[in-house]
Every structure is written in structure tokens, then in C-alpha cells.
Amino acid sequence: MINKNHKYTVFIIALWTLLFSAYCAHAEETAIVIKSQDLSAYNEVVKGFQEECLKNNITIKSIYDLNGKMKLGQKVVRKVKKEKPDIILTIGVLAATVAKDKIGNVPIVFCMVINHERFHLSAPNITGISTEIAIEDQLKGFQSVLGPFKNMGVIYDPSKTGSIITNAEDKIKDAEINLVKYQISSSEEVSEAMKNLIGKIDALWLLPDSTVVTRKSLDLIKSTTLENMIPLLCTSDVFVKAGALAAVSSDYNYVGRQAAGLAGKILELPDLSSLGIVNPDHFKLSINTDTAEKLGLELKVVQEDPKINIYP
Amino acid sequence: MIKIGIRFKFIFFTSLLIATIGIASSWFFSTQTRSQLEEELKKRGYSLIAQLAQDGEVKDSMSVAQKAFFEEPIRRLRNLDIEQELAYWRVLLAQDDVLLEEKEKWIKTEIDKIPVHNNIEDIIGPVFSIFSADNGEHFYDFAVPIYEKHTITEEEFATQIFGSEGEHNEIGEKLLGIVQIGLTPERINMKMQKILWTNSIPLGIIIVLVGVGVSYFIASSVVKPIEQLVKITDKVAAGDLGQKVAISSRDEIGLLASQFNQMTKNLKQLIEEKEGVSEKLKHVNKELSSINIELVQKHEQLNDAQEQLVRTEKLAAVGTLASGVSHELRNPLSAIKNAVFLLKRKLSKEAIPDIDEKILQFLDIMDKEIDRCSKIINDLLGFTRVTKPTRLSSDINTVVKEALSRVEISKNIKVSKHLQSNLPKVMIDANQIGQVLINIIDNACQAMVDGGKLKISTNMAEGFIKVEVGDSGCGIPEKEIKKIFDPLFTTKPTGTGIGLAVCHGIIQKHNGVIDVKSQEGIGTVMFIKLPLGEKDAGPA
Numbered sequence: 001m002i003n004k005n006h007k008y009t010v011f012i013i014a015l016w017t018l019l020f021s022a023y024c025a026h027a028e029e030t031a032i033v034i035k036s037q038d039l040s041a042y043n044e045v046v047k048g049f050q051e052e053c054l055k056n057n058i059t060i061k062s063i064y065d066l067n068g069k070m071k072l073g074q075k076v077v078r079k080v081k082k083e084k085p086d087i088i089l090t091i092g093v094l095a096a097t098v099a100k101d102k103i104g105n106v107p108i109v110f111c112m113v114i115n116h117e118r119f120h121l122s123a124p125n126i127t128g129i130s131t132e133i134a135i136e137d138q139l140k141g142f143q144s145v146l147g148p149f150k151n152m153g154v155i156y157d158p159s160k161t162g163s164i165i166t167n168a169e170d171k172i173k174d175a176e177i178n179l180v181k182y183q184i185s186s187s188e189e190v191s192e193a194m195k196n197l198i199g200k201i202d203a204l205w206l207l208p209d210s211t212v213v214t215r216k217s218l219d220l221i222k223s224t225t226l227e228n229m230i231p232l233l234c235t236s237d238v239f240v241k242a243g244a245l246a247a248v249s250s251d252y253n254y255v256g257r258q259a260a261g262l263a264g265k266i267l268e269l270p271d272l273s274s275l276g277i278v279n280p281d282h283f284k285l286s287i288n289t290d291t292a293e294k295l296g297l298e299l300k301v302v303q304e305d306p307k308i309n310i311y312p
Numbered sequence: 313m314i315k316i317g318i319r320f321k322f323i324f325f326t327s328l329l330i331a332t333i334g335i336a337s338s339w340f341f342s343t344q345t346r347s348q349l350e351e352e353l354k355k356r357g358y359s360l361i362a363q364l365a366q367d368g369e370v371k372d373s374m375s376v377a378q379k380a381f382f383e384e385p386i387r388r389l390r391n392l393d394i395e396q397e398l399a400y401w402r403v404l405l406a407q408d409d410v411l412l413e414e415k416e417k418w419i420k421t422e423i424d425k426i427p428v429h430n431n432i433e434d435i436i437g438p439v440f441s442i443f444s445a446d447n448g449e450h451f452y453d454f455a456v457p458i459y460e461k462h463t464i465t466e467e468e469f470a471t472q473i474f475g476s477e478g479e480h481n482e483i484g485e486k487l488l489g490i491v492q493i494g495l496t497p498e499r500i501n502m503k504m505q506k507i508l509w510t511n512s513i514p515l516g517i518i519i520v521l522v523g524v525g526v527s528y529f530i531a532s533s534v535v536k537p538i539e540q541l542v543k544i545t546d547k548v549a550a551g552d553l554g555q556k557v558a559i560s561s562r563d564e565i566g567l568l569a570s571q572f573n574q575m576t577k578n579l580k581q582l583i584e585e586k587e588g589v590s591e592k593l594k595h596v597n598k599e600l601s602s603i604n605i606e607l608v609q610k611h612e613q614l615n616d617a618q619e620q621l622v623r624t625e626k627l628a629a630v631g632t633l634a635s636g637v638s639h640e641l642r643n644p645l646s647a648i649k650n651a652v653f654l655l656k657r658k659l660s661k662e663a664i665p666d667i668d669e670k671i672l673q674f675l676d677i678m679d680k681e682i683d684r685c686s687k688i689i690n691d692l693l694g695f696t697r698v699t700k701p702t703r704l705s706s707d708i709n710t711v712v713k714e715a716l717s718r719v720e721i722s723k724n725i726k727v728s729k730h731l732q733s734n735l736p737k738v739m740i741d742a743n744q745i746g747q748v749l750i751n752i753i754d755n756a757c758q759a760m761v762d763g764g765k766l767k768i769s770t771n772m773a774e775g776f777i778k779v780e781v782g783d784s785g786c787g788i789p790e791k792e793i794k795k796i797f798d799p800l801f802t803t804k805p806t807g808t809g810i811g812l813a814v815c816h817g818i819i820q821k822h823n824g825v826i827d828v829k830s831q832e833g834i835g836t837v838m839f840i841k842l843p844l845g846e847k848d849a850g851p852a
Contacts, residue, residue: 039471
């Protein structure tokens, strides 16, 4: 004779299974996340994506970490193909590159790819979220910290961030700011660039340019700007933490959420389509108060805003 | 003294200059080339070591510390070493273990003599150094740290931008060890030698030879015209001003030649002008000389005339005095003469036989002295009565002979006559000239008291008849010669000093010249010159 309790338990389980199956039968879309390496920023994106997927009835089948290894990436992609997800989220350039190269029949949403234009991440099945915040928003953020300023200097490698400058120039001019540019082709030229710009600028805009930003040059840029009382404005809160005055950067959690939103939209489309490359719709302002103090800036109003990250 | 020509100097110094420049250039370019080759060697070393650093197989071999896995990377490395400069290679693991070290067979230095890099953790990028072994070999040493890369560069950069938490720190790379290679600069030395012997030296020799040739050519083109110029200059200096330099080049030498020709032309002109002026000067000089002579003559004449004037005035004064005194004295003298005559008659021996002889002597003395006074008076009167000569054509020799016959010549005086025959007749007052001759001959005899020679000669010269009367007497002192024709001047103890003055007057009236030459102790010569061609003036 079957115990009554056991019967009850079985019933509950069956009911749940039925319900779950029904639920699962209803939520057919699956997603796989491939992140390039284990970075906290990438993990934030995953978190946001997961949270938003739940709302959009997208099931995340697997999350793969390529650990920065190209070969592992190729292995993972083969696995992913077998799993046949409805959509793939790639985080970072390695994952995006590998997925784009091998997968053409599944929609891919990429994010956290710095200067994505360099990597030709465009295909009928690829949608992306750029890491560049709209220049107007950046300037707004910088001016809320600094107040109005006239001359903004920028050092850049045209082969890497030339398009950012080209796209931003007119808008910077509209904001009545004079963009003082200095082109370099190797990181050894950063010192010369700094010497050239100091004295001509009110602030230095640090782009995510791997020719400009190296471990060596970053120290030089930080020390030189501070010595000459020039605010260093950038696009990474990591640099603000390290001593730059302010940064307007993506909110990584919201990037994940935005990616999930895009995934939902793509999955609703009848055919395999791309929604193009969009800017992040959420960004954060980070400020280093120590640096502000050294530069003699008053940040009372800014400090009161809870959305602003204050360092240290 | 050795003469060094321009040609030699030019060629020598040009060649020296070319050689110096050539050597300096060669040295400079050799140095530059060597530096360049060394720099290229350095670059190749960096390139090779970077190749090793990027070689995944090297990283894999080091991560598993497997020596055999290096064979392929080393083979690839040696293939890249086209110049065969790779001398040695060494792989050092992070724990300071030497995993692998090898050298090429032709390297004499032992591998263990090549220093190992210590403190490899401190090496963050490629390191370069030059190592010199004890045996003289040199090596360019390169070392580079090998990291186990976590991920691709772009993801590494993403780590920088987005930050990281996890296994990898800011550096994000694990040090596996270092790879060290050495390159030998021996090939550079061989290349330099080759460049020197195949390029520099032959080129240098060619340049010097060409330089010598060109400088010889240039020197000749300069020296030849100069030599020609020198030859022409010598001829011009010797007086041949018609020479011309035939150089027509359009340069400084051509200009010099043309200026030289102009100069000789001007010189010739100047010399001709100078000669013309010289001639004129000579002519003028001649004229001046003759004028001078005339002036001298005139001066002498003037002096003579002055003397004559003085003498004439003196004579006139003396004459006037003499005339007056003579007349006054003549009468008393006559009376005294008569009285003496009477006394002599009265006091003669016949009349008074024992008369004192002394009285008779005194009367003789008185008679003689009266005669002498009469003579003086006559002479004085004669002097005052010199009349205008009555000139008749006369034979001078006859007049001379006549005068000689009328003078009492002492036997101790030898007379020599040199009377030129066939002398033309001369218009003279024979009496007066005779008087003159008598006076002169008498003076000559008086000068030869102790005997001597009397020489008389006549001849014709320059339109004059010349009569010379010379004696070998005591001569006349020089300071007195000019005075002998002055009236009342005499050197004789008993003379009146009128004789020669009268002679002078007579000769003067004949338009002749009377002159004297005398030397004390030797003798005196009197000269008379009577002009030929004078017409008969007729009786006074």
C-alpha cells in the first residue's frame, strides 16, 4: 500500500512538472552566453542579461567562459552550435569574433567590444551594443563636474579611434568646445603629444585607444595632467579609480539588460535579422574627489547625486 | 735654389687636397657605413629575439620545460639568420635554471664564458649589451623575457578598461623565463674589409689619378700662357717694344695679356715721346751751352773791357799827369844837362890835370842820370803820344827781324826763331808794332840776366797772325800777371812801368790781343795776335 504522503508528494511533483512543462512549452526561446574572460564587468553584464531574460521568457541554456583563449573559444563555438540556441550573447571581443566567424545562422548580440568598428562585427545575424556613450552625454557629464570649458585635448591613433573623433567632432563644436587633436601611431609618441598639448587645453579627453593607453603611458598621462592642473576625463571608471577626474561609462548591468531587450526584439522578428549597433542607454558618471580637490574643484552639487560613483 | 714651378705646385697641392678629402670622406663614410651596419645588426638582433618571444612554441616549450621542443623554433631562427650572424642562444627559466644553451661551431668562445642574465624578474623588455670575450671575440647580446599570455591583446586592453578581479593581476602575465641570443659583428668586419679593398681604395686611387690628370690639364692651361707672357716680357725688357702677346682667352689671363699689350704700346709711345723730348732737350741744351759759352766769352770780354777801361782811365790819368810832368821836367833837365856838359869841359883833365877823379866820376854819374831821366820823360811823353796807327800791309816776319836787330841781346842768351814762311801780310803800323816787339824782347832779355833762351815764333791761326816771344827768365808771380799791362806797374828795379802799358795800347789800337803766360822760375811767354783782313786806315 502506497503511503498517503508519498502519493501527495508525487502528485505535487507531477503537477509542478506539468506546470513547468507547460511553462517551458510556452517559453521556447533559449539563449547561450559566451563571455571572453572572467572580468567583473562581464559578470555584471551576464547578471543584467539573466535578470532581463527572465522577464522576456528567454531561457539561458549555458554560460561559457573562454578564459581569454582563442582555441577554447573555437571549441566552445562548436559546442554551442550543437546546442542550437535561439540567440547568443557574446561579451567581449574574443567571444564576438569567434562567434561571428563560426555562427551565421543564429542571431548574435554582442556587447563590451571596445572600438567595435575595427573588428567588422556586422552581419545579417549580428546586433550589437557599442561601448561608446553618445558624445553629448559625455560632454554633459564632464561639464556637470567641471563647468563650462573651452579647449578639450585628445590624443588618438587614427587607425583605432579615428572614427570616434570623426563622429564626435561636429557635436563637440556644437557644444562650443574646441577639440585640440594630436595624432600618434605608437605609444612612444604619447610623451611628445602631452608636451604639445599642455598649455593649449583646459581638459584632456582620454579615449579607449590601446595605442594611447598602456600601462606606461597611463602613469605619464595621469602625472602630467595633475602637474599642470588639467582635468583628465575618460570613459572608464577604472581610470577614475586610478586618479582621473571623471568618467562617463556604461552601466554594465544595464548593458546586460539592454542586450536581453534586444534579444527579445530579435526573437520576435519573423526572419533572421539584425537591429544594428546601438549605443548604451544607461551610463554612469564616476568622479575622483581627491583629484577634484587637487584641481581645486567644488563638487557639492554633484556629490549629492546618488547615481554618481564617487572615488575613492 | 731649386725653382718650383706653378704647374708642379698646383698639381701637388691639388692632389694633396684631393687625397686628403678622399681619405677624410672614406674615413667618414666607412665610419658611417660601420655604424649603419652595426645598427642594422642591432635591429636584426631585436627582430630575431622578438620573433622568438612571439613564437608560441617557445612559450609552450618553456612552460613545460622541454628542451627538445626548442629544436624547431631554433631551426626557424637560424633560417631567419640569412647573414649567419647568430653565434649562440640560451633559454633561462624563471627559476634561474638554464634549460638550453648552444653556440655555433665557428665561435671560439665557450658558451659557459658568456654571462648569464641574473635577476630575470627585473627584465621587462628586450635588453641589449655588447659582450667582449677574453679571446677578442665580440658579441651583440640580446635577451627578452617570455611571458605566458593570458589572452589576446585586445582582451588584455579590455581588462585595462573594464578592470579585473580574479586570477590575473594588473600585469596579467606569468613570467616563464628569458631567451638570450648573441650575434657576432664579424660579418661587419668582413664587409668593411671588402668595401675597403673593392670600393674605397680603388675608387680613391682613381679619384687621385683623375684629380692629378685634371689638375695637370688645368695647370697647363694656366701655366702655358704665363710662360708665353714671360718670354714676351723678357723681349720687351730687352727693348723690343713691338712684341705682342697672342693670348685671346676670355678669362683673367686673356685680360692680363690684353692689358700687357696695351701697356707695351703705351710704353712704346711714351719712349718715343721721351726720345723726342730728349732730342729737343739736347738741342735746347746745346743752344744753352753755346749761349753759356757766349756768356762766358762776353763775361771775359766784359772783364777785359772793364780792365781795359780801368787801364785806359788809368792810362788817361797817367797820360795827363805824365804829359804835364814831362813838360815841366824837360826844361830843367835840359838846363842841368847843359850845365853838366859845361862842367865836364871846364873840369876835364886837359883843363885841370890834377883834378880829383871822383869829381869827374860824379859828373859822369850826373850825365847818365840826366839821360835816364830824359829817357823816362821821353817814355812818358811817348806813352801819352801814342797815335792812331798808320796801317800798311806788312810782313810780320820782317818787322820781327827788324825789332830783333835793334835790341842789344846778351851773348849768354840763346835766340831761336821760328818764323813761319809765307804768312799773309797783315795791316799794321810797322813802327808801332816794332816798338812793341822791341819792348817785349827787351823785357825778356832783362828777365834773363844770367842767360837763358829767347824764343820768337810767328804763325797764322783762326784769322790772326800770332807772334810769340818766350823767355826762360824768372817768370812773373801769378798775382802780378794781370797788372803788367797797367801803367806805372813794373817788376824791374829801374823800370818806369810804362812800356807794356804802351804796348797794350798799341796792340789794342790794332784790334789785336796781347797776352802773357808765365810761371815763376820757368819763364814767360808773350802772345800777340793781330787780325788778318783789317783794311788800311790811312795815315792819322
